[in-house]
Amino acid sequence: MTGVRKALSAFYVIWTNVYGPMNHEPIPFEKEADGKKFLKKHKGKKALKFEDVTLKALHSLDKTLPDNMKRKVEVEKAETALIL
DSSP, X not given: OOHHHHHHHOEEEXXXXXXXXXXXXXXXXXXXXXXXXXXXXXXXXXXXXXXXXXXXXXXXXXXXXXXXXXXXXXXXXXXHHHHO
């Protein structure tokens, strides 16, 4: 299975106490059951299918950033919008 197909069929756990390289990130799992175990263990709030990982859900992760990081995220969002 290719990386894209794996991403499309994965489950993503969000709002956990585990941080990725960019602070809070959706953490992918191949199996929903594994994602739900991780969610419970790490105080997550939701496990989403790929199609449910919306910009609104991703932007909501920014609310957990310290104030000094929020401006950097806003600049990155603006730069991304220009590319799109």
